[in-house]
Amino acid sequence: MGTSSPTSAAREILTRLHDVMASRGQAQAKLDQVVDIIAKALNSEVCSIYLLREGELELFATRGLNKAAVHVTKLALGEGLVGTIAEHNETLNLAEATSHPDFAYKPETGEELYHSFAGVPIVRAERAVGVLSVQHESARRYDDVEIEALQTVAMVLAELIAGAGLIDEATVRGADTRDTGSARLTGLRLVDGMGAGLAVFHQPRVVVEHTVAEDIEAERHRVYSAFDKMRDQIDRMMSQAEFGAGGEHQDILATYKMFAYDEGWSRRINAAIDSGLTAEAAIERVQQRTRMRMREINDPLLADRMHDLEDLSNRLLRIVSGQLGTAAQIGLRHDSILIARNLGPAELLEYDRRRLKGVILQEGSLTSHVVIVARAMGVPVLGRVRDARRAIGEGDMVLLDAVQGTISVRPSAAMEEAFDTKLALGQKRRAEFAAMRDLPPVTTDGTRITLMVNAGLRDDVAALDTTGADGIGLFRTEFEFLVSAELPKRERQQRLYRDVMEAAGEKPVIFRTVDVGGDKVLPYMNSDSDSADEENPAMGWRALRLALERDALMKAQAGALIAAAAGKTLNVMFPMVSEPWEFDEAHALFEKQRTAAAAKGKPLPLAIRYGTMLEVPALAEVLDMLLPRLDFLSIGTNDLTQFLFAADRAHPKLAERYDWLSPAILRFIARVVAQGKAANVPVGICGEMGGKPLEAMALMGIGIERLSITPAAIGPVKAMVRSLDLSALRTAMGELLAAPRRDMREALQQWAKANGVRIS
Numbered sequence: 001m002g003t004s005s006p007t008s009a010a011r012e013i014l015t016r017l018h019d020v021m022a023s024r025g026q027a028q029a030k031l032d033q034v035v036d037i038i039a040k041a042l043n044s045e046v047c048s049i050y051l052l053r054e055g056e057l058e059l060f061a062t063r064g065l066n067k068a069a070v071h072v073t074k075l076a077l078g079e080g081l082v083g084t085i086a087e088h089n090e091t092l093n094l095a096e097a098t099s100h101p102d103f104a105y106k107p108e109t110g111e112e113l114y115h116s117f118a119g120v121p122i123v124r125a126e127r128a129v130g131v132l133s134v135q136h137e138s139a140r141r142y143d144d145v146e147i148e149a150l151q152t153v154a155m156v157l158a159e160l161i162a163g164a165g166l167i168d169e170a171t172v173r174g175a176d177t178r179d180t181g182s183a184r185l186t187g188l189r190l191v192d193g194m195g196a197g198l199a200v201f202h203q204p205r206v207v208v209e210h211t212v213a214e215d216i217e218a219e220r221h222r223v224y225s226a227f228d229k230m231r232d233q234i235d236r237m238m239s240q241a242e243f244g245a246g247g248e249h250q251d252i253l254a255t256y257k258m259f260a261y262d263e264g265w266s267r268r269i270n271a272a273i274d275s276g277l278t279a280e281a282a283i284e285r286v287q288q289r290t291r292m293r294m295r296e297i298n299d300p301l302l303a304d305r306m307h308d309l310e311d312l313s314n315r316l317l318r319i320v321s322g323q324l325g326t327a328a329q330i331g332l333r334h335d336s337i338l339i340a341r342n343l344g345p346a347e348l349l350e351y352d353r354r355r356l357k358g359v360i361l362q363e364g365s366l367t368s369h370v371v372i373v374a375r376a377m378g379v380p381v382l383g384r385v386r387d388a389r390r391a392i393g394e395g396d397m398v399l400l401d402a403v404q405g406t407i408s409v410r411p412s413a414a415m416e417e418a419f420d421t422k423l424a425l426g427q428k429r430r431a432e433f434a435a436m437r438d439l440p441p442v443t444t445d446g447t448r449i450t451l452m453v454n455a456g457l458r459d460d461v462a463a464l465d466t467t468g469a470d471g472i473g474l475f476r477t478e479f480e481f482l483v484s485a486e487l488p489k490r491e492r493q494q495r496l497y498r499d500v501m502e503a504a505g506e507k508p509v510i511f512r513t514v515d516v517g518g519d520k521v522l523p524y525m526n527s528d529s530d531s532a533d534e535e536n537p538a539m540g541w542r543a544l545r546l547a548l549e550r551d552a553l554m555k556a557q558a559g560a561l562i563a564a565a566a567g568k569t570l571n572v573m574f575p576m577v578s579e580p581w582e583f584d585e586a587h588a589l590f591e592k593q594r595t596a597a598a599a600k601g602k603p604l605p606l607a608i609r610y611g612t613m614l615e616v617p618a619l620a621e622v623l624d625m626l627l628p629r630l631d632f633l634s635i636g637t638n639d640l641t642q643f644l645f646a647a648d649r650a651h652p653k654l655a656e657r658y659d660w661l662s663p664a665i666l667r668f669i670a671r672v673v674a675q676g677k678a679a680n681v682p683v684g685i686c687g688e689m690g691g692k693p694l695e696a697m698a699l700m701g702i703g704i705e706r707l708s709i710t711p712a713a714i715g716p717v718k719a720m721v722r723s724l725d726l727s728a729l730r731t732a733m734g735e736l737l738a739a740p741r742r743d744m745r746e747a748l749q750q751w752a753k754a755n756g757v758r759i760s
């Protein structure tokens, strides 16, 4: 052939294809012309196009093979060389086709004449929808330039055949299970539960619609400015410290940055544009090529980086094509399983709760706020599913089993049946727990445990009724701030607090003042960039620290709470108190609001009970000073344990490293409980730890008798409580903590089993 660089080989073909694409003929006639053009340009005796129809690869056009075989020759996925290419979405380049183990002879084609064979998949939305192949009489391998040209042309073909309706869109969306096969993935269980739906990507993948460029210079400019925008975005995310709004982590951002500024990447995209592709097609083309290379190298470390490059490439595509909305903004149209690398809590709250049946995160950890929000929404979440993006296609059927930690993608009938059976079983168990609704949480030796629920959304109050809980032990008021586009007005807050108290009736509600900052970023509050450049937001300007300084926010909230609790007892609690004076200031601020309301003759609460969260270990050392001023203390184990272990609660690599049942945590809490008892101040737990039956049992073993937990945990924890001999446990715990075993979990599990405690 007369060309020497990949650019010119592809460009020559693309120029000619451009005219074919623009012409008004029938799709079949166009395909017939395409095979002629390619065969001539590559000096091949044969060029053929196979398309996936009803699960089989059908010969649609050929130059060189028997024309009578067109629409007659069909290959199953995985059958013959063509079937292998489509099944594995890979390129084959063989000097001697017959010596390949997958070679299958189709007599009607007359292909026995030809020795060499090269074929590339025709890909749409990362799925093979057909195969483009060339064959040659002499036994020679096609060179890289020719393969490159074939791959580029295959992209254009994907557009042509999709535009002509020659492929089933169901195949592209992957809904046709016969074409793609089932897959099973595993992950870390973050929120228990099961859900089924079609896969939706939080950041939807862009399907490239136009592949052949009209004006190469214009396409080049589009890519340049998209690169500029993307680099800006990444720089901005990096300056927003450890968590961007999307929850991306610093080391990922560093890799993003490395790729975003990588000259090689932009050069390759430019070269693809030179060959005649649009900006979108060029980005996709380079990504396809990288994917193929990576597959050949097969190195797990590089595969990790590949995820980052995939993300970034998708970001670039979204910028260039102007398709910027998240799936939430577009709206869920059916029962959906959401897939994201990571999410911020506010981003999750944007989704329609009725249609969101589950979330799959490529990262994620048990106590990150997005997970807490998901738990509050009752949406099962599986985390650390590294392969999610590669293995799941947009629109694929997904069965998420976050009880077991597995995902079935494009399930077979047998998989669906097993899932449905388990779902029914889960419902039965839930029904059993629901039947315990009116039974008190009393241990077998007669101790009444207080079981309350954590809440934050207006609808959560309903959980009091369905679970029979004793009250709301933690109302995270910041959720309202997270779901709003702007700072919620005092009146709106007041209405919410009043509604919540009214719905709770006689049962107490403990309102925690706003805990924002950390991984709960409010876009409308970062404008002055006070917290934008923090390196460690979890240990930074957040919660009470921020609220005392921004006291307008705190005053409005105090005013709203006091007004909402008129005629009732108001329970307030402050987050992240680190030294007693911080409590004193917050307390004084509330009292001032009460005095002001009284001076205006407004109706007041009957009483205000003040409490503090214990989340910062330092506070434990000065509790003797603080306890006399407190009405109650609530231990927030999510933050407390991250600070005790110096282990970021949202860091995916640390998600499973330290155990809540470690002696360090249990001894620490035991000391706090003892101090509270001595000062006659009730001490409870409101972190996620209390919602796990075994952990809850351990906490009761060291003296905790008040738990505020996620509503779904009330049933399992109550069942544990009602089967527990507390005094026997306390003796056992005393011994265990005096001489701890390395595996406390195992020891406690054994004790529970031996003593007939129901741990589900």
Ligand code: PEP
Pocket (backbone or CB within 6 Å): 372, 474, 476, 515, 615, 635, 636, 637, 638, 639, 640, 686, 687, 688
């Ligand atoms: C905690 O830290 O344990 C807690 C309950 O508060 P949050 O999870 O909202 O930070």
Ligand code: MG
Pocket (backbone or CB within 6 Å): 575, 615, 636, 638, 639
């Ligand atoms: Mg906390």
